Amino acid sequence: MAEAQPLPISGARMTVTYRLQGSERDAWIGARAIAREQTVEFPEHLIPTEAIRDQVMGRVEDLSPLGADTWAATLTFADETTGGELPQLLNVLFGNISLWPGVRLERLQLSGAMLSRFAGPRFGRSGLRRLLGVENRALLCTALKPMGLSARELAHLAYQFAAGGIDLIKDDHGLANQPFAAWQDRVEACAAAVQRANEQTGGHARYLASVTAPADQVAERAHAARRLGAGGLLIIPGLVGWDTMRSLADDESLALPIMSHPAWLGSLVANPGHGIAHGVLFGQLMRLAGADAVIYPNYGGRFSFSPDECRDIVRGTERAMGLLKAAFPTPGGGMTLDRVPEMVAAYGPEVILLIGGGLFAEGPDLQAASRRFLELLDRRAAP
Amino acid sequence: MAEAQPLPISGARMTVTYRLQGSERDAWIGARAIAREQTVEFPEHLIPTEAIRDQVMGRVEDLSPLGADTWAATLTFADETTGGELPQLLNVLFGNISLWPGVRLERLQLSGAMLSRFAGPRFGRSGLRRLLGVENRALLCTALKPMGLSARELAHLAYQFAAGGIDLIKDDHGLANQPFAAWQDRVEACAAAVQRANEQTGGHARYLASVTAPADQVAERAHAARRLGAGGLLIIPGLVGWDTMRSLADDESLALPIMSHPAWLGSLVANPGHGIAHGVLFGQLMRLAGADAVIYPNYGGRFSFSPDECRDIVRGTERAMGLLKAAFPTPGGGMTLDRVPEMVAAYGPEVILLIGGGLFAEGPDLQAASRRFLELLDRRAAP
Numbered sequence: 001m002a003e004a005q006p007l008p009i010s011g012a013r014m015t016v017t018y019r020l021q022g023s024e025r026d027a028w029i030g031a032r033a034i035a036r037e038q039t040v041e042f043p044e045h046l047i048p049t050e051a052i053r054d055q056v057m058g059r060v061e062d063l064s065p066l067g068a069d070t071w072a073a074t075l076t077f078a079d080e081t082t083g084g085e086l087p088q089l090l091n092v093l094f095g096n097i098s099l100w101p102g103v104r105l106e107r108l109q110l111s112g113a114m115l116s117r118f119a120g121p122r123f124g125r126s127g128l129r130r131l132l133g134v135e136n137r138a139l140l141c142t143a144l145k146p147m148g149l150s151a152r153e154l155a156h157l158a159y160q161f162a163a164g165g166i167d168l169i170k171d172d173h174g175l176a177n178q179p180f181a182a183w184q185d186r187v188e189a190c191a192a193a194v195q196r197a198n199e200q201t202g203g204h205a206r207y208l209a210s211v212t213a214p215a216d217q218v219a220e221r222a223h224a225a226r227r228l229g230a231g232g233l234l235i236i237p238g239l240v241g242w243d244t245m246r247s248l249a250d251d252e253s254l255a256l257p258i259m260s261h262p263a264w265l266g267s268l269v270a271n272p273g274h275g276i277a278h279g280v281l282f283g284q285l286m287r288l289a290g291a292d293a294v295i296y297p298n299y300g301g302r303f304s305f306s307p308d309e310c311r312d313i314v315r316g317t318e319r320a321m322g323l324l325k326a327a328f329p330t331p332g333g334g335m336t337l338d339r340v341p342e343m344v345a346a347y348g349p350e351v352i353l354l355i356g357g358g359l360f361a362e363g364p365d366l367q368a369a370s371r372r373f374l375e376l377l378d379r380r381a382a383p
Numbered sequence: 384m385a386e387a388q389p390l391p392i393s394g395a396r397m398t399v400t401y402r403l404q405g406s407e408r409d410a411w412i413g414a415r416a417i418a419r420e421q422t423v424e425f426p427e428h429l430i431p432t433e434a435i436r437d438q439v440m441g442r443v444e445d446l447s448p449l450g451a452d453t454w455a456a457t458l459t460f461a462d463e464t465t466g467g468e469l470p471q472l473l474n475v476l477f478g479n480i481s482l483w484p485g486v487r488l489e490r491l492q493l494s495g496a497m498l499s500r501f502a503g504p505r506f507g508r509s510g511l512r513r514l515l516g517v518e519n520r521a522l523l524c525t526a527l528k529p530m531g532l533s534a535r536e537l538a539h540l541a542y543q544f545a546a547g548g549i550d551l552i553k554d555d556h557g558l559a560n561q562p563f564a565a566w567q568d569r570v571e572a573c574a575a576a577v578q579r580a581n582e583q584t585g586g587h588a589r590y591l592a593s594v595t596a597p598a599d600q601v602a603e604r605a606h607a608a609r610r611l612g613a614g615g616l617l618i619i620p621g622l623v624g625w626d627t628m629r630s631l632a633d634d635e636s637l638a639l640p641i642m643s644h645p646a647w648l649g650s651l652v653a654n655p656g657h658g659i660a661h662g663v664l665f666g667q668l669m670r671l672a673g674a675d676a677v678i679y680p681n682y683g684g685r686f687s688f689s690p691d692e693c694r695d696i697v698r699g700t701e702r703a704m705g706l707l708k709a710a711f712p713t714p715g716g717g718m719t720l721d722r723v724p725e726m727v728a729a730y731g732p733e734v735i736l737l738i739g740g741g742l743f744a745e746g747p748d749l750q751a752a753s754r755r756f757l758e759l760l761d762r763r764a765a766p
Binding site: 007008033037038039040041042043046047048049051052055056057080081082083084085086087088090091092094095096097098099100101143145146147148149172173174176177178179180183212213214215216236238239240241242243244246247262263264265266267268269270271274275297302303304333356357360361 | 416434467468563648
């Protein structure tokens, strides 16, 4: 069974740091177990060739203490273990070990060769600013809700938001193809409403249509959304698959900005000793999978992210990753207008502020509420 | 904005029980928050119509104590909130609340109307038995590994396993399209090797090709696998999307049995107070998404599932769900031949026993190791 020819291995490797619990000995054993589990998934002494053991199996490069019984294990994996495909890349990073309670992926550095295989966000921060005609301030986003409204009613909301100055008006992430407002009716009506508002105001608001859909309809709905005049897409990669989002971002004939939603992925960050660091998951991996803007729950809302975790996401959306563009952090989840000054102070202008239900709380005149949202920003904008 | 016509609501609802922590008051507040968060995602006092509040928003039906500061909150959701689509169904069940640390989905009962929208496993237990010509005993499964072997070498392994009597020979879940054994070369060689063994033994072993692939290639590879002679598919729904697996199961022109792999989904079960119960996730939801066989880590292996959790999975694979067929539980993950008698005693014959690396530990003659695996079962089989 021993292999005569050398393995087709380039030498390019990705560097991944996992946080492990236990004694130093436990941590070494755990790190070696990760190196095996994520690649050869095979008892080490039975690996048939030295080349596979040395080059295909992951390598433990370093183990450093982080605190009492907490360790940072840095491993590298040959790029070839992923076959250059996103699902298998995610599988190497955290596939089987998602089933191990005490392992958390903390840091990720992909090789230049690997990064060059992914186009990342098509627009990124600067591209989205160009589309929206907004240079210096934070961008504004809201959501069409609640589920149960008709397509006509949702479109009326969309009109008011766009007329009031909201930049990005997205479907609520739970709007799919319900009988209350069937997908095509809704997208057609909302896209038309936003266009009408733009014609009246001279603005560039965009309606983002949700394309979280059955597997065989995602691309179809995305193209239909474009034909119907939508200005972007909202998608839940945790539910439709990360590479499904990537395939939409890479689709030249679509060329729409993409906003990702974190639903279903929360378990990866719900437990501090397990999962994937916020900045890797909602920053780096979302960018790798083509998100131009990444929704996540801001600190102090209906969810439990801390300010530090939110900062980690921001860093992940903008840290150097080859030629990949920076994505917009899009904090939301229970935000209200009175939080805006603090959010602008915390995030600066390179952010999309997502206020959904909180805008409705301002009273029945949503156009006025939208204007107040924008004015709060203008007062804070950098000159 | 108040709606004149009644909402298009059938009255069919799904019943979902969540486990919550805290005082009784906390639990009531949490249950109501789930009812809102998973549907209207909107402040309750601002919901524009009574019909939306009463019929579209989830309902808290019951709150019962499970122990000190632990509660079972039973909610119902109108079928229409899902639009009858699997991604949005999963979104209603656990989308945003995946971001809440202390919530665990414990029980799921779908309406008959909802169940009738899903075909579930195409073959199920009895169909897979028919394909394999095995009536009374547990089925045997192994994996082609380690990554790094060439297509020819993996095919040689596949031949030995099939000749030795293994029923299902699957790609290791990390075999994608690596340069060591490119996807098409591997699938062609392994399918041919298993067919050759079948011709010699008169057996019906099947090779399951991995189709965890970029979004735009999953269906293409699945159909190519069929043309190349593969007898089934292995897929990771956590990575490619649950509905991607469903679309393969429903594809009449494919009609291949599907085995699901749990990679990436472990975070949903890694924390006892959070996530989704094992039986719901690896039993009911995998069946709904079309898996004929569901791999999960058996107790006492490299992973941390308990015997109770494994029993819960078995129940989930077979409990009544409309006309959906029962799926095969497929425990694996560090199993060895010496565990077989105990596994047969614990699971009975309605199981697929997956032993990967453990078979290789039996020595270089894999055909003999496979025969021993089968003999261990024959000795235990029901008459």
